[in-house]
Amino acid sequence: MAESTSQEIIAQALGGSNEAIRFLVVQNQAFAYSVAYRFLGNSEDAEDIVQEAFIRLWKNLHKYNPEVKLTTWLYRIIANLCLDFLKSAYGRQRKNTVDVHPAVHHSIGSDELIQSNELNRWIQEAASGLTPKQKAVFILRDLEDLSVEEVCGILSMSAGNVKSNLYYARKQMSEKLKKYYQTSDKIRTI
Amino acid sequence: MNCSAFEKRIYLYRELTLAERKITDDHLSDCESCRAMAALLVQQQERIEKAKSIKPVINDPERLMRRIVATAARKDQPESQFDGIKSLLDHLFVRYAFSAISLLLITFLYIETHYEDRLRGVAKVEIRQGTILNTSNFIKMHLKSRQSKEKTVSISRYSYHRSERSTKTL
Numbered sequence: 001m002a003e004s005t006s007q008e009i010i011a012q013a014l015g016g017s018n019e020a021i022r023f024l025v026v027q028n029q030a031f032a033y034s035v036a037y038r039f040l041g042n043s044e045d046a047e048d049i050v051q052e053a054f055i056r057l058w059k060n061l062h063k064y065n066p067e068v069k070l071t072t073w074l075y076r077i078i079a080n081l082c083l084d085f086l087k088s089a090y091g092r093q094r095k096n097t098v099d100v101h102p103a104v105h106h107s108i109g110s111d112e113l114i115q116s117n118e119l120n121r122w123i124q125e126a127a128s129g130l131t132p133k134q135k136a137v138f139i140l141r142d143l144e145d146l147s148v149e150e151v152c153g154i155l156s157m158s159a160g161n162v163k164s165n166l167y168y169a170r171k172q173m174s175e176k177l178k179k180y181y182q183t184s185d186k187i188r189t190i
Numbered sequence: 191m192n193c194s195a196f197e198k199r200i201y202l203y204r205e206l207t208l209a210e211r212k213i214t215d216d217h218l219s220d221c222e223s224c225r226a227m228a229a230l231l232v233q234q235q236e237r238i239e240k241a242k243s244i245k246p247v248i249n250d251p252e253r254l255m256r257r258i259v260a261t262a263a264r265k266d267q268p269e270s271q272f273d274g275i276k277s278l279l280d281h282l283f284v285r286y287a288f289s290a291i292s293l294l295l296i297t298f299l300y301i302e303t304h305y306e307d308r309l310r311g312v313a314k315v316e317i318r319q320g321t322i323l324n325t326s327n328f329i330k331m332h333l334k335s336r337q338s339k340e341k342t343v344s345i346s347r348y349s350y351h352r353s354e355r356s357t358k359t360l
């Protein structure tokens with residue numbers, strides 16, 4: 001969505017237009033869900049976080065700074081909600097409830113899809129061993145492809161802190177992936 | 191710089207400046223073990239790249255959208271100061287603090303009532319008879335009992351105040 005269009009829609013949503021609200025949800029909910037799912041690994045919790053994120057977006061829309069991209073703002077809300085969730089007792093209890101058959105968007109053949117799906121699920125499981133902060137930087141930098149500066153802004157962390165967490169996250173993921181490939185023949189062809 | 195110092199740089203290769211990359215590349219061309227580690231990391235990053243191209247999607251986007259819009263419509267008022275206070279009261283620490291203060295007040299009132307009664311040898315029955323759930327009366331009683339501490343040695347202050355109060359409230 002072009003940023004200028006986004007500004008107009010935000011202005012309309014602030015004016016109470018239900019159509020504008022609906023439009024903003026349609027435009028952003030897929031991306032919001034994808035980020036939340038990567039954090040939490042199951043659709044039920046991810047949907048709850050997305051719903052709460054949009055409610056917070058609404059409540060604070062009057063504080064919206066047009067110089068910040070709406071997606072950056074949503075990233076910030078979702079990442080913080082997910083971090084709080086993961087740190088909570090309930091979140092720690094839900095840590096291993098990764099969906100067995102996640103719904104995914106794909107453009108590849110079915111065999112490759114099954115293998116990639118399996119790898120994806122495995123990455124999800126491996127990432128559940130990271131601390132919430134390590135997980136957040138890994139998702140935002142390596143899976144969402146955001147710049148270090150963007151990650152710093154979203155998580156309110158210094159560049160040094162982001163890089164340090166990223167190093168430990170990559171190291172741990174790398175060690176777990178190595179073990180995974182040593183024990184699994186299924187996706188060796190990927 | 192030794193190999194352990196380069197390990198961090200290898201993991202953070204994407205984040206290095208050009209000058210830092212040059213130094214790291216120079217080390218990699220000389221060091222076989224670091225080169226092996228870098229090769230493995232590149233391979234695994236390629237796998238992550240492949241896996242991340244598959245985006246998780248919502249099972250029923252229409253249902254989630256209806257859920258969000260319905261909740262947003264109910265809560266479309268901007269956050270007020272009252273919400274701030276409410277969320278503050280929701281905080282676990284504040285809840286515990288209020289509980290602790292309440293408990294302290296109850297303990298204080300209990301000690302205050304019973305300790306003085308024991309000193310004066312007033313029977314509990316009399317206290318019950320004289321106590322009415324009216325805080326202004328309680329405070330008046332309390333102040334007067336303080337003022338007349340010296341004079342009421344042989345008289346039960348509760349029966350005295352009760353008779354005084356009953357004339358006022360009637």
Ligand SMILES: [Zn+2]
Nearest residue numbers: 193196221224
């Ligand atoms: Zn080396």
